[in-house]
Amino acid sequence: MGIVGRIGLRLLQIVPTVALVAVLMFALMRLLPGDPAIQLLGDRATDASLARLRHEMGFDRSVSAQFWSYLEHVATLRLGDSITMHVPVTRLILDRLPITLMLTGMATVLALLIAVPLAFVAALREGGAVDLAIRMLGQVGLSMPVFYLGLILLITLAAGLGWFPVGGIGGGFVENLYYLFLPALTLALSLAMVLMRNLREALIEVLHAEFVQFATAKGLRRRLVLGRHVLRNALVPTVTLLGLQIGSLVGGAVITESVFAIPGVGRLMIDSIFARDYAVVQGLTIVLAVLVSLVFLLVDTVQGLLDPRQEAA
Amino acid sequence: MSEVAAAAPALAGAATPGRTRRLPRLRPGPLLGAAIVLLLLVCAVAPDWVAPYSPLKFDYRGTLRPPSWAHPFGTDNFGRDILSRVIWATRIDMQIAIFSTLFPAVFGTVAGCLVGYFGGVADLLFRRLVDLVVTVPFLVLVIAIVAVLGPGLVNMYVAVSAVGWIFYARLMRGEILAQKRRDYAAAGRVMGYGWPRIVFRHLLPNAISPVLVFWMTDMALCILLGSSLGYLGLGAQPPTAEWGVLIADGKNFMTTAWWMSIFPGMAIVLAGIGFSLLGDGVAALVRRR
Amino acid sequence: MTSLLEVRDLAVQIGPARPVDGVSFALARGEVLGIVGESGSGKSLTLRAILKLLPGIARTSGAALWQGRDLLAMPEAEIRRLRGREIGMIFQEPMTALDPVLPIGLQITESLGEHLALHGAAARRRAVELLDLVGIPGARRRLDSFPHEFSGGMRQRAMIAIALAGEPKLLLADEPTTALDVTIQDQILRLLLRLRDELAMSVILVTHDLGIVAGTCDRVAVLYAGRIMETGPTGAIYRTPGHAYTLGLMRSVPHRALARQRLQGIPGVPPDPGRMPPGCRFAPRCTLAVAACHQAPPPLRPLGPTHATACLRAEAVAGMAAVAA
Ligand SMILES: Nc1ncnc2c1ncn2[C@@H]1O[C@H](COP(=O)(O)OP(=O)(O)OP(=O)(O)O)[C@@H](O)[C@H]1O
Ligand code: SF4
Ligand SMILES: [Mg+2]
Numbered sequence A: 001m002g003i004v005g006r007i008g009l010r011l012l013q014i015v016p017t018v019a020l021v022a023v024l025m026f027a028l029m030r031l032l033p034g035d036p037a038i039q040l041l042g043d044r045a046t047d048a049s050l051a052r053l054r055h056e057m058g059f060d061r062s063v064s065a066q067f068w069s070y071l072e073h074v075a076t077l078r079l080g081d082s083i084t085m086h087v088p089v090t091r092l093i094l095d096r097l098p099i100t101l102m103l104t105g106m107a108t109v110l111a112l113l114i115a116v117p118l119a120f121v122a123a124l125r126e127g128g129a130v131d132l133a134i135r136m137l138g139q140v141g142l143s144m145p146v147f148y149l150g151l152i153l154l155i156t157l158a159a160g161l162g163w164f165p166v167g168g169i170g171g172g173f174v175e176n177l178y179y180l181f182l183p184a185l186t187l188a189l190s191l192a193m194v195l196m197r198n199l200r201e202a203l204i205e206v207l208h209a210e211f212v213q214f215a216t217a218k219g220l221r222r223r224l225v226l227g228r229h230v231l232r233n234a235l236v237p238t239v240t241l242l243g244l245q246i247g248s249l250v251g252g253a254v255i256t257e258s259v260f261a262i263p264g265v266g267r268l269m270i271d272s273i274f275a276r277d278y279a280v281v282q283g284l285t286i287v288l289a290v291l292v293s294l295v296f297l298l299v300d301t302v303q304g305l306l307d308p309r310q311e312a313a
Numbered sequence B: 001m002s003e004v005a006a007a008a009p010a011l012a013g014a015a016t017p018g019r020t021r022r023l024p025r026l027r028p029g030p031l032l033g034a035a036i037v038l039l040l041l042v043c044a045v046a047p048d049w050v051a052p053y054s055p056l057k058f059d060y061r062g063t064l065r066p067p068s069w070a071h072p073f074g075t076d077n078f079g080r081d082i083l084s085r086v087i088w089a090t091r092i093d094m095q096i097a098i099f100s101t102l103f104p105a106v107f108g109t110v111a112g113c114l115v116g117y118f119g120g121v122a123d124l125l126f127r128r129l130v131d132l133v134v135t136v137p138f139l140v141l142v143i144a145i146v147a148v149l150g151p152g153l154v155n156m157y158v159a160v161s162a163v164g165w166i167f168y169a170r171l172m173r174g175e176i177l178a179q180k181r182r183d184y185a186a187a188g189r190v191m192g193y194g195w196p197r198i199v200f201r202h203l204l205p206n207a208i209s210p211v212l213v214f215w216m217t218d219m220a221l222c223i224l225l226g227s228s229l230g231y232l233g234l235g236a237q238p239p240t241a242e243w244g245v246l247i248a249d250g251k252n253f254m255t256t257a258w259w260m261s262i263f264p265g266m267a268i269v270l271a272g273i274g275f276s277l278l279g280d281g282v283a284a285l286v287r288r289r
Numbered sequence C: 001m002t003s004l005l006e007v008r009d010l011a012v013q014i015g016p017a018r019p020v021d022g023v024s025f026a027l028a029r030g031e032v033l034g035i036v037g038e039s040g041s042g043k044s045l046t047l048r049a050i051l052k053l054l055p056g057i058a059r060t061s062g063a064a065l066w067q068g069r070d071l072l073a074m075p076e077a078e079i080r081r082l083r084g085r086e087i088g089m090i091f092q093e094p095m096t097a098l099d100p101v102l103p104i105g106l107q108i109t110e111s112l113g114e115h116l117a118l119h120g121a122a123a124r125r126r127a128v129e130l131l132d133l134v135g136i137p138g139a140r141r142r143l144d145s146f147p148h149e150f151s152g153g154m155r156q157r158a159m160i161a162i163a164l165a166g167e168p169k170l171l172l173a174d175e176p177t178t179a180l181d182v183t184i185q186d187q188i189l190r191l192l193l194r195l196r197d198e199l200a201m202s203v204i205l206v207t208h209d210l211g212i213v214a215g216t217c218d219r220v221a222v223l224y225a226g227r228i229m230e231t232g233p234t235g236a237i238y239r240t241p242g243h244a245y246t247l248g249l250m251r252s253v254p255h256r257a258l259a260r261q262r263l264q265g266i267p268g269v270p271p272d273p274g275r276m277p278p279g280c281r282f283a284p285r286c287t288l289a290v291a292a293c294h295q296a297p298p299p300l301r302p303l304g305p306t307h308a309t310a311c312l313r314a315e316a317v318a319g320m321a322a323v324a325a
Helices: A003-031 A036-041 A047-057 A063-075 A089-124 A129-142 A146-160 A173-207 A210-217 A222-244 A246-259 A265-275 A278-306 B028-045 B082-118 B120-135 B138-149 B153-181 B183-190 B195-207 B209-232 B243-251 B259-288 C043-050 C076-082 C104-116 C120-133 C152-164 C182-199 C210-216 C234-239 C244-252 C314-324
Strands: C005-014 C017-027 C032-036 C058-066 C087-090 C170-174 C202-207 C219-224 C227-233
Touching: A003 A063, A003 A278, A003 B120, A003 B138, A089 A129, A089 A173, A089 A222, A089 A246, A089 A265, A089 A278, A129 A173, A129 B259, A146 A173, A146 A246, A146 B209, A146 B243, A146 B259, A173 A222, A173 A246, A210 A222, A210 C087, A222 A246, A222 A278, A222 C104, A246 A265, A246 A278, A246 B138, A246 B209, A265 A278, A265 B138, A278 B120, A278 B138, B028 B082, B028 B259, B082 B120, B082 B153, B082 B195, B082 B209, B082 B243, B082 B259, B120 B153, B138 B153, B138 B209, B153 B195, B153 B209, B195 B209, B209 B243, B209 B259, B243 B259, C005 C043, C017 C032, C017 C043, C017 C058, C017 C219, C017 C227, C032 C182, C032 C210, C043 C058, C043 C170, C043 C202, C087 C152, C104 C120, C104 C152, C120 C152, C152 C182, C170 C182, C182 C202, C182 C210, C202 C210, C210 C234, C219 C234, C219 C244, C227 C234, C227 C244, C244 C314
Parallel strands: C032 C202, C032 C219, C087 C170, C170 C202
Antiparallel strands: C005 C017, C005 C058, C219 C227
16 A cells, blocks of 8 residues: 555544544543533523523534534534634634644654754763763653743743743744743643653663664764764654654643743644633634544654564554 | 662673572662651651741741751741751652652553553553653643642642653553463453453553663652642642742742752652662662562 | 785674674685574674774674775775775665665665666666666666665565675675575575675675585685684685584485475573673683683684684594585
């Protein structure tokens, strides 16, 4: 099967998973105790207004009727309307998704820029003082929650030194890049710590591999041995890990967007939760699941390119 | 943290003859981890004994004081001693570490055992569930559940438990599958033992160590998660002193009183380091066997 | 005639162990030298030590004179230029020695670029020639194949092609045939001999197998527990072995047909490199051992112009070999 066919197949495999997520979200929102209408309007709301809201949310119909119309909504990519903002959820999400994608994209690039050199230095000096220092840094970094890291950067670089804005995203692409730098760095640092630790181990393993010795025995200069043979092989597990981290990255984005007041989908998620805007929470979860699935697919494809042995599998 | 560098396999495939089994050496990393965790536990059990002030005592003449000898971590906008609040918050955060992982660890282990041992439809369903859970970011899923149940610590435990057990079960399932292939499970069957005995007396004890190691790491992760939810306002609720909540309290004073956020955050980092170092130690112990 | 390579008193220290301990031999231009010994005798370490390929924890001492210049004393930049260009090496396991994620073609052309300044299409053409030379069918198509797409024999050939890319004067071949079945084994050995003739290359052939040595090598060095036990012309050693260990090896492989077996005829196991016996290292397993054998390590002494042994009872051994013959 060609690469296109394989990707197509994987795309199809996403469908049932996302459908399951959708069903799960429906169950979660409808079957758990509590009346969303009361939660939304408070227990002193009049019966009339409660009834109106229930009707608006479709809660006055039977659960199965709700379920079918919900599935229809999901299947047609209309995710309903936001109860609080009175706009289609799809619009709301699509408006904010680019910002989050930009944030996570920048963060991934930054994380690689931080993690790869540090991991290389540590692995080449395995057991030395530099290695120890880098590993201790990693240990501290791994124990640092994203929101705290963000606050530290805010306090020092933004509020303290005034190098960066303390929040928002500015207007225009260039300003976006500037405004998003600090939040992206926040996300990147916490991702980089995980990457660094694993890449270091992968590198150490590869450095001891026979084929690296053989490459040296061929008389290749060190730069070529490291940059081609060692890096290419260590990249394989790193890409896998990068894929596995996508969940944490999205979770981190949700928090970071709150810390830096960035109007992306993560912020939208938190706001909707406080507003009890279930349609938005539901829709967002589904969209994020699709996104994560696409990243998994991307990672698998890249993996196949990086490691020819996986083609067969 | 200093691994024994000399033990690294330098030439691939070279056997090192004459290596003898020794008692595990006490390495500084895990020892430090144990010390940190112990300190945190003391703070959690007897905060009134450790903390210099009451965490609730307002002092309107001494608000937003920077760190000093009297108040090493400074005071907050109500003049409360931040060190004391951080110490009292330990109780909540340790509770988070334990309560968010206890049910997942126990239930997940048992479920993983059964699914791994019996396979079949249950296993199929379980694998779908795993696909599902890895597709939705953990934090997003937990937040969504908390959204429905309403913010608060107890609801957070419910949300984390509802999802978290799956990771333990997946780990356990893999171990059981590996164990099952070994012959003593077959030997047990031949001897006519019932499945509960085979699963819980023979398979489980041999498969449990990775779960114990993961548990340690998971506690660290749950402290990070719990404090994040606290910070977002979805976990512990404000009058409660919790590290994340304390940091959120300080956020409005970011420019004027950095100490309000910075010190509680250090407690989180310390706890994270403590649990993961201890986890490394447990992992090393387990690997030796 | 001056030697192409002369190894003097080579020793490798790893922690408390000394798995290579005072190895000396010399190699003339165009010569094929066999190094034989059981598993763990230090054959691979010796070859790697010569090219300074051992990891930092291994301490190497002695000298390895390449056309008079000591490789072991050379700065890294200088020895790097010799690796692959003057001295090529074939590793023991083609499965692990080839980079799994790069196509074979690239693994050849990168050497060509490094040593011969051949790049692009010219390098690819030369790579095809090399693959042809080592007998890989459909060489042009195989350039873009990955190691896992090759069979064991083909991988071994590919590795030889890579080692030949820099047109070295000396090829260090670490058990190039151990993993292969007899027919392929034969092909590879004949290939090496042909290359020796065509390219005027010297070869050090490391093997477990005295049978292979008999058919291939001009001279032999028998290695045991990190030391040279006996060294000399192949014919002389076969006719009149001068060391009890060599005799044991010969008896454990009576027929060429059985040559593929690992040497296992001598009872007992080699000593632990950390705890070597004080006298002759073979003494604990030797049926001919006398009291003196356990006292001090016997020095190499000449038996003929180029034949030397480290056995105190060389004459008895020769007698036994004669009786058997
Ligand atoms: N990195 C290392 N650390 C400790 N001991 C080592 C190391 N590398 C090799 N040795 C030891 O050195 C000895 C010689 O190893 P070497 O690989 O040279 O043997 P060999 O003769 O090539 O054996 P084989 O025929 O199995 O390839 C062995 O006892 C081995 O255990
Ligand atoms: S020196 Fe002695 S022990 Fe060693 S091989 Fe000769 S006879 Fe045997
Ligand atoms: Mg070897």
